[in-house]
Amino acid sequence: MNAIETRGLTKRYEGFTLDGLDLTLPAGCIMGLVGENGAGKSTTIRLLLGLTRADGGSATVLGVPAGPHMRNVKQDIGVVLDDVGFPAGLKAGQIAKIMAAAYEKWDQALFEKYLRDLDIPTDKKFSALSRGNRMKLGIAAAMSHDAKLLILDEPTGGLDPVVRDEVVGLFSDFTRDPARSILISSHIVSDLEKLCDYIAFLHKGKLLLCEEKDRLLEEYGLIQCAREELDKLAPGAVRGRRETPYHVEALVRRDAVPAGMEVRPVTIEELFVLLVKEDMQ
Amino acid sequence: MKALFLADLYQLWINFKFYGGFLLVALGITAFSSGDNNLGTFFPMYAVLMCSMMGMSLLQLDEASHWNVCAQTLPCTRRDQVTGKYAVTMVSFAVTWVPFVLLYAVLAAMGRMTWEMMAVQSVLLLVMGLLAPAFSLAPLFRWGSAKGRVIYIAVVILIAAGLGGSTAAVAIMGQISLPALPLPLLAALAVAIPVALFIGSWALAVRWYEKRDL
Numbered sequence: 001m002n003a004i005e006t007r008g009l010t011k012r013y014e015g016f017t018l019d020g021l022d023l024t025l026p027a028g029c030i031m032g033l034v035g036e037n038g039a040g041k042s043t044t045i046r047l048l049l050g051l052t053r054a055d056g057g058s059a060t061v062l063g064v065p066a067g068p069h070m071r072n073v074k075q076d077i078g079v080v081l082d083d084v085g086f087p088a089g090l091k092a093g094q095i096a097k098i099m100a101a102a103y104e105k106w107d108q109a110l111f112e113k114y115l116r117d118l119d120i121p122t123d124k125k126f127s128a129l130s131r132g133n134r135m136k137l138g139i140a141a142a143m144s145h146d147a148k149l150l151i152l153d154e155p156t157g158g159l160d161p162v163v164r165d166e167v168v169g170l171f172s173d174f175t176r177d178p179a180r181s182i183l184i185s186s187h188i189v190s191d192l193e194k195l196c197d198y199i200a201f202l203h204k205g206k207l208l209l210c211e212e213k214d215r216l217l218e219e220y221g222l223i224q225c226a227r228e229e230l231d232k233l234a235p236g237a238v239r240g241r242r243e244t245p246y247h248v249e250a251l252v253r254r255d256a257v258p259a260g261m262e263v264r265p266v267t268i269e270e271l272f273v274l275l276v277k278e279d280m281q
Numbered sequence: 282m283k284a285l286f287l288a289d290l291y292q293l294w295i296n297f298k299f300y301g302g303f304l305l306v307a308l309g310i311t312a313f314s315s316g317d318n319n320l321g322t323f324f325p326m327y328a329v330l331m332c333s334m335m336g337m338s339l340l341q342l343d344e345a346s347h348w349n350v351c352a353q354t355l356p357c358t359r360r361d362q363v364t365g366k367y368a369v370t371m372v373s374f375a376v377t378w379v380p381f382v383l384l385y386a387v388l389a390a391m392g393r394m395t396w397e398m399m400a401v402q403s404v405l406l407l408v409m410g411l412l413a414p415a416f417s418l419a420p421l422f423r424w425g426s427a428k429g430r431v432i433y434i435a436v437v438i439l440i441a442a443g444l445g446g447s448t449a450a451v452a453i454m455g456q457i458s459l460p461a462l463p464l465p466l467l468a469a470l471a472v473a474i475p476v477a478l479f480i481g482s483w484a485l486a487v488r489w490y491e492k493r494d495l
Contacts (some may be wrong), residue, residue: 051353051495068359068491079354085347087288089295098291102284102355127346 001063003027003149003181004048008057011043018043018205020057025198027148028178030171032192032213033185034272035202041185042082044202045153048183049079062149075104078142082154084134088127092120092137103145114140114170118163131158139167143174150174152184156191164188168195189269199268203276213268220271221254221263233257240274251275282357285365288348292339293373300335304328304377308384325381325406332377333410334437336370337417341426350495359491363422367483370418374410381406404468409443411475415482423489 004025011018018040025031033041046052048061050068059066064073086095092115100106115122118136121129129137135158142150150171156164168191174180186192192199199216201208209216220239223230227248230238237256242249251274254263307324314324343349352362382403389399417436421429 046495049354051350053492053494068353071356071358071361074354074356077354081347081351081354083347083350085349085351087292087342087348088346090288090291094291098284098288099355101287102357 001027002060003029004031004059004061004183006044006048006057006059009044009047009054009059010056011040011047011052012055013043016040016043016205018047021202021207023200023207023210025181025183027181028175029197030175030182030184030195031198031200032189032196032268033183033200033202034189034192034268035185036276037187038204039202040205041202042153043205045081045151045183045185048151049077075145076148078145078147078150080135080138080142080150080152080155082157084138086126086134086137086141088125090126091124092122095126095137095141099141099145105146107144107146111140111144114144118166132160132163135159136163136167139170143170148180150180150182150184152182154186155184156186156188164191171195189267189272193268201272201275208275216268216271217265219253219255220251220266221257222249222266222270223252223257223261223263224249225261240271240276240278242274242277251278282361282365284355285352285357285362286368288352289339289365289369292342293335293369296338296342297335297373300332303331304380308380311381312384312388322402322405325402326409328377328381329374329406329410330413330437332373333370333413334417335373336366336414337421339369340366340418340421341430344426353495360487363483363486363490366418366422367414367479367486370414374414378403378406378410400468404471408471408475411479412443413437415475415478419482419486419489422486423493425493 002024004023006021006023009018009021009023016038021040021044023031023044033044035041043052047054048059048066050066050070053068054066061070062073062076064070090098096106096108096111099111100108114120115137118140120133120136120140126134126137135155139152139155142152152171156167159167171182171184172195175182182195184192184195193213196213198210199213200210211219224247227243230241230248230250233252234256237252238250239253240251251266251271252263257263307328310324340349343352349362353359385394385399385402388394389396394402413436416439417429417432420432423429424432
């Protein structure tokens with residue numbers, strides 16, 4: 001069973017359309033949603049959680065159609081939204097009691113371990129916590145009820161690099177159980193590169209690419225050459241370019257580049273930036 | 282559902298714990314001014330109005346902290362969320378209404394008000410306590426607290442006008458008898474209509490909230 005599946009998922013707002021999104025996240029895998037601001041990452045996550053109604057297409061989460069009527073399946077989903085929204089006046093202990101009442105498999109000891117490990121203040125009201133601590137509290141709550149699927153919208157935003165690394169490690173540990181999956185959106189592509197099995201690039205509401213990360217890194221590479229050399233390459237070989245007065249840096253398909261041409265590895269961030277720039281041209 | 286209710290109870294305690302003191306003061310003033318129809322009616326009405334608006338206030342707090350969205354990621358539905366707010370409204374209303382009814386009964390037993398007057402006052406409080414949220418909660422669920430606040434304010438104005446009217450009505454009813462319909466039947470009608478409106482409001486709020494993008 002796939003953890004998440006969308007087919008032709010569409011949502012229209014004034015000035016923005018999430019256009020026929022087809023995504024599949026196999027169980028046991030981690031998928032990163034990459035995209036610029038307003039690309040449709042949060043809209044996708046909100047549609048999956050039934051916070052927003054789709055204008056077309058379909059989505060299933062852990063085999064259940066996504067929508068506002070989902071209830072039981074949410075026992076198996078942990079969620080961190082970009083704006084963690086616990087009631088302002090509550091402290092961590094009170095939030096834990098609410099979570100314990102909500103989730104059948106709430107693990108209080110695990111939650112307290114996360115509070116200690118992530119150094120989250122327990123004596124402050126939620127409204128008095130920094131953005132980073134709010135996010136950490138949201139992550140601790142999402143991971144303390146034995147979820148099968150984590151849906152995370154910019155969960156590392158506002159965290160310092162050390163804590164970010166720690167949190168990425170927690171997510172990685174989470175998927176050691178092969179039945180567990182993660183869908184994570186982030187601007188911090190380096191985090192996704194460390195973590196994800198699959199990468200989906202969203203740009204202006206459209207899915208540019210959705211592939212296994214390792215395959216993407218194998219398939220694509222970067223070359224530096226003169227513009228004339230680039231023009232000689234087979235059509236379709238070049239997927240993006242960045243021009244300077246001295247040379248052109250191009251994202252290419254390795255299999256379409258002549259033997260002998262030096263192709264250096266590409267990072268997911270470079271891949272995304274060059275793909276988006278090409279699409280904008 | 283239990284989790285949402287617990288969150289609401291925490292919020293009530295944190296934000297409205299002053300209300301217990303206010304209720305005691307209102308009960309005291311009503312007890313000692315039962316001969317004065319204006320004071321004897323105004324304070325109970327004001328207390329009931331205040332507590333019946335607590336569900337709306339909680340909804341506004343939820344939206345301000347984005348808890349309304351976060352709560353929808355828990356194992357609950359929109360219907361549960363709406364039902365929780367109506368339930369909290371009923372609980373906070375009951376916490377106010379029951380002590381006033383008991384006080385009226387004591388005053389009637391002591392001969393400081395008639396039993397008919399006690400029934401009329403109790404029913405009026407019930408009507409006021411149910412009508413205010415019945416008209417205000419559903420629009421808040423449909424349009425959110427920013428737009429719904431306009432309706433909230435309109436209801437407060439209408440209820441305030443109603444308070445004045447009902448005070449006068451009580452004064453008049455204390456002096457005249459109503460020959461057309463027996464008092465129990467009038468009371469039953471006066472209760473049945475707001476109860477029906479309250480239930481209808483809940484159903485409408487569920488329907489509207491399920492269609493709303495959060």
